[in-house]
Amino acid sequence: MNVQTPVSMPPLLSVSRRARRTPFSDGVEAAGVKAYTVYNHMLLPTVFRSVVEDYHHLKSAVQLWDVAVERQVEVRGPDAGRLMQMLTPRDLRGMLPGQCFYLPMVDETGGMLNDPVGVKLAEDRYWISIADSDLLFWVKGIAYGFRLDVLVEEPDVSPLAVQGPKADALMARVFGDAVQEIKFFRYGWFEFQGRYLVVARSGYSKQGGFEIYVEGSDLGMPLWNALMEAGRDLDIHAGCPNLIERVEGGLLSYGNDMTRANTPHECGLGKFCSVQTAIGCVGRDALLRVSQEGPIRQIRAIAIDGDLPGCDRVWPLKAGDTVVGQVTSAAKSPDFDTNVAIGMVRMTHWDAGTALTVETQAGAFGAEVQPKFWI
Ligand code: THG
Numbered sequence: 001m002n003v004q005t006p007v008s009m010p011p012l013l014s015v016s017r018r019a020r021r022t023p024f025s026d027g028v029e030a031a032g033v034k035a036y037t038v039y040n041h042m043l044l045p046t047v048f049r050s051v052v053e054d055y056h057h058l059k060s061a062v063q064l065w066d067v068a069v070e071r072q073v074e075v076r077g078p079d080a081g082r083l084m085q086m087l088t089p090r091d092l093r094g095m096l097p098g099q100c101f102y103l104p105m106v107d108e109t110g111g112m113l114n115d116p117v118g119v120k121l122a123e124d125r126y127w128i129s130i131a132d133s134d135l136l137f138w139v140k141g142i143a144y145g146f147r148l149d150v151l152v153e154e155p156d157v158s159p160l161a162v163q164g165p166k167a168d169a170l171m172a173r174v175f176g177d178a179v180q181e182i183k184f185f186r187y188g189w190f191e192f193q194g195r196y197l198v199v200a201r202s203g204y205s206k207q208g209g210f211e212i213y214v215e216g217s218d219l220g221m222p223l224w225n226a227l228m229e230a231g232r233d234l235d236i237h238a239g240c241p242n243l244i245e246r247v248e249g250g251l252l253s254y255g256n257d258m259t260r261a262n263t264p265h266e267c268g269l270g271k272f273c274s275v276q277t278a279i280g281c282v283g284r285d286a287l288l289r290v291s292q293e294g295p296i297r298q299i300r301a302i303a304i305d306g307d308l309p310g311c312d313r314v315w316p317l318k319a320g321d322t323v324v325g326q327v328t329s330a331a332k333s334p335d336f337d338t339n340v341a342i343g344m345v346r347m348t349h350w351d352a353g354t355a356l357t358v359e360t361q362a363g364a365f366g367a368e369v370q371p372k373f374w375i
Contacts, residue, residue: 010035010310019043022068023158023220027228031238039069039132045240052334055244058207059335062166063239064227067204067211068158068220070117073128073136077150079143080124082280086142087128088118089264089281091274095120100185100200103128104264104272105135110286111260112267113138115252117202119187119213127213129159131254142282156217162227163209166234171210173230175199179210187213192223204241206249206375244331247340250301250373257299257328257342263287265295266344297346301370302327302358304339309362316359317343317367324349327358327367336374345369 013019013036020042022028028045035047045066048054057063075083085092088103089110095101095118103118105128114135119127128135140152162171171179175190179199182188187200190212198213214220228236250268252258258267264287265273275287302317308330317325325345333340341358349356352371357364 013038015043022066023214023217024066024068024160024224026221027064027224028066028238033238040071040130042069042071044069045238046243048238048240051243051331054239055242055334057235057237058164058205058239058242058245060165061235061237062162062164062170062209062231063237064224064231065161065163065203065240066238067161067241068214069132070129070159070211071136072119072155072157072213073116073130073139074126074153074155074157075128075139075143075150076125077148078124079148079150080126083139083143083148083150083152084118084126084128085278085280086146086282087139089273089275089278089283089287091277092118093277097122098186098188100187100202102185102269102272104267104269105138106264106281106283106287107138107260108282108286110263110283110290112254112258112262112264113260115254115258115267115269119198119200121198127155127157129213133254156215158214158217158220160212160214160220160223160227161203161209162212163203163205163239164207166231166236167207167209170227170231170234170236171199174226182210192226193219195219204251205245206251207245243329244333244340245375247329247331247342248333248336248374250299250342252299252342253329257344262344263290263295265290266298268299270295295347297325297344298350300325300343300345300350301373302330302341302343302345302356303368303370304330304341304358305366306339308332308339308365309360311341311360313361317345317349318357318359318364319349319354324356333374339365340374341367343367
């Protein structure tokens with residue numbers, strides 16, 4: 001056997017207990033998963049047939065995604081609302097049970113710690129559906145340090161996403177027609193095998209769909225199998241967050257497109273911040289300054305020419321010899337006939353139409369700042 005890794009093949013991922021399996025891993029493997037990444041110390045599928053085949057199928061049919069890696073930080077108790085507002089610069093006063101909010105979360109310097117979806121279950125109970133950082137420790141630290149009357153834990157809750165244009169048709173078959181009435185970023189409680197689950201209209205694609213917060217690992221495979229069975233004639237297939245589609249849609253990836261070095265305003269998430277009224281947010285003072293003055297660099301859609309390598313590192317963006325930003329996600333787009341990319345660009349060069357070069361491990365390529373993302 002040839003044990004050399006060909007240059008065109010990514011290396012393998014060694015799996016052990018530290019890369020946790022999910023309640024759906026058996027189904028994912030039966031569906032022929034080809035690659036995983038690790039996210040929140042848990043396995044996240046990245047490829048089934050190929051990234052391009054998965055992309056076309058996501059845009060035309062319906063996919064079942066094991067997104068159990070979107071772990072929940074549960075905050076429960078009399079101080080739950082107070083703690084939630086300490087974590088985010090988004091004003092939570094108007095948030096009601098039944099709603100999901102996209103919530104930038106920041107440290108005391110205004111640096112991004114995570115960009116979760118918050119789910120308000122009750123006045124005294126929330127789930128924080130986290131991106132890839134150990135937010136649990138920060139939330140526990142704040143709760144303990146301020147002597148708040150809350151419990152902070154990771155419950156046995158694993159999101160399963162149903163994404164794509166045929167998602168409504170599929171979900172109606174398993175949960176009843178009423179699921180189709182759920183509005184974007186709202187949820188309802190729906191029964192499966194005698195248990196009630198949170199079902200939200202949300203998900204990490206622009207194709208529409210749902211996320212089922214599967215409470216109890218024992219329900220994972222029964223629900224996976226029921227959805228697969230019900231979707232057979234809809235051409236259902238296992239899928240996963242798709243690199244190409246999410247870059248086309250400008251969906252940010254924490255740890256890739258932004259880190260603690262960035263403010264929400266730099267990430268284009270200023271619209272989710274109400275720094276004046278988010279009283280109690282630990283990053284409020286720092287963000288009051290940046291919201292007044294505006295950021296000096298910001299996320300932009302970037303089109304790139306040529307035969308790009310995979311974006312597995314930061315690519316400097318240059319104007320002549322001067323570094324004016326960086327590209328952190330990129331992929332060749334079948335539908336838009338260019339390489340689509342997400343970059344962070346200094347204000348001197350962030351206007352749409354600005355021509356730049358991007359330096360990759362395979363050389364320099366021409367790039368152009370776009371007025372908006374593709375979808
Ligand atoms: N769903 C759930 N949890 C998650 C994600 C998810 N945790 C990890 C990660 N994804 C968090 N990041 C995002 C990024 C973007 C969105 C959701 C979570 C998103 N954005 C909408 C958009 O840009 O079109 C806008 C949201 C809004 O308008 O409020 O959906 O996907 N459970």
